[in-house]
Amino acid sequence: MANVLVIESSARKQGSISRQLTADFVAQWQAANPADQITVRDLAVDQVPHLDSNLLGGWMTPADQQSAAEQAALKLSNTLTDEVLAADVLVLAAPMYNFAIPSTLKSWLDHVLRAGVTFKYTENGPQGLLTGKRAFVLTARGGVYAGSALDHQEPYLRQALGFIGIHDVSFIHAEGLNLGEEHQQKGISAAKAKMAEVA
Ligand SMILES: Cc1cc2nc3c(=O)[nH]c(=O)nc-3n(C[C@H](O)[C@H](O)[C@H](O)COP(=O)(O)O)c2cc1C
Numbered sequence: 001m002a003n004v005l006v007i008e009s010s011a012r013k014q015g016s017i018s019r020q021l022t023a024d025f026v027a028q029w030q031a032a033n034p035a036d037q038i039t040v041r042d043l044a045v046d047q048v049p050h051l052d053s054n055l056l057g058g059w060m061t062p063a064d065q066q067s068a069a070e071q072a073a074l075k076l077s078n079t080l081t082d083e084v085l086a087a088d089v090l091v092l093a094a095p096m097y098n099f100a101i102p103s104t105l106k107s108w109l110d111h112v113l114r115a116g117v118t119f120k121y122t123e124n125g126p127q128g129l130l131t132g133k134r135a136f137v138l139t140a141r142g143g144v145y146a147g148s149a150l151d152h153q154e155p156y157l158r159q160a161l162g163f164i165g166i167h168d169v170s171f172i173h174a175e176g177l178n179l180g181e182e183h184q185q186k187g188i189s190a191a192k193a194k195m196a197e198v199a
Contacts, residue, residue, distance in 0.1 A: 003088050004087065006091045008022060018095045043105060054069045084164075085118070092137045119165070128163055135166050136172065136199065139154075
């Protein structure tokens, strides 16, 4: 049995195409792997705070010396990190917002890219501590960017996931979603075809 962690990051609760893609992905995954455990962390429902001085202080202070505010800040951060540690498969939904990922998803990454837990510094540079995990990133974009220098989502997410040791990452892009009905349908169909191929 594998643990699958799904991260939703569309601010839309209705009409979201990335949510449609994650729902399709999970349905396909469950059909093929009925015993697997699916956990959903919805960043539009449970807001993840930006990093602040209490959290950074908590990370750097031994447990028996942390203030009450540092311990409170660590609570959610630890939960988010534990979810990643427990996952065998990560499924990240990434709508494109202003040429990049949603700030909620960036905040989540800020919590889970954690020195000493998901990566460590060595004399040869940083080393990812997560091994044997696989990730799928489902993007939804109004325009068309895949493979171009304007795609700031895929290179960034590959870098961030690789940094913590997740190198087996498949991207499924739904593009051209705001270019009219025909482009939208084509974009969704292409993403679903790719999903059937990789999942
Ligand atoms: C605040 C905001 C910013 C956006 N910025 C971009 C952008 O920079 N490039 C783009 O192609 N589409 C952009 N879009 C369009 C979304 O990527 C597109 O609507 C996508 O379907 C959103 O994901 P969702 O359907 O899961 O909510 C933006 C949409 C919103 C709401």
